[in-house]
Amino acid sequence: MNADFIKQRNRFKSATMKRIDVSDESYTNVTNILATIAKPFHVRKGEYLQRAGVPATQVHWLASGVARSGFFNRDGVEMTLRFYREGESATTLTDLINGENGQAAVQFLIAETPIHGFTLDWKLACELRAQHEVMQHYHLNIAMAGLQSLAQRAYNCGETSAQERLAAFREEYPGLEARISQRAIASYLGITPQYMSRLRREAEAEATAGEARRA
Known part of the structure; x- marks a missing residue:
């Protein structure tokens, strides 16, 4: 079990519990479960956490730093979708799901600042989720929060001025x-x-x- 992962996760407990509406017990239990597969990583500013065109297999949980997700449109122009900060998982869920079948990722994840964090193997995380009901509820809350953010983002892009x-x-x-x-x-x-x-x-x-x- 990765003790440093638990320590770093606990720094963001209150903020995350509020953001995705989970209990202290749920957050603690999920942290302890994920600590069994968490591996530390470091990247410098400008380095990729995930490249478009390569199957996505890892979730990147950030202990410090900022990551950006995006894609290249048909004209080769870089389009930014969102930013991830400390205490969040830098994840492109569709790419992870498609990566299970070896399909290449559409989105990229790049470090906007130096980043320290932990990788979580997607396949192992899915196996743990299947075994633990607390993780199933936890990730459902994450998905709901993500859908709300996506809906607001779509509105901002289509109905508001710069x-x-x-x-x-x-x-x-x-x-x-x-x-x-x-x-x-x-x-x-x-x-x-x-x-x-x-x-x-x-x-x-x-x-x-x-x-x-x-x-």
């Missing part, structure tokens, strides 16, 4: 903007880095004007 999408990004990922590249954020918002710079300048100008009015 300014509103930036505001939604800042609300969903507080503090992340200062840790990652402007290019990555622009890709997530579906705009160019140049337009991203313009949005930031406009936001800063509005904030300055607001402070002047209050003075």
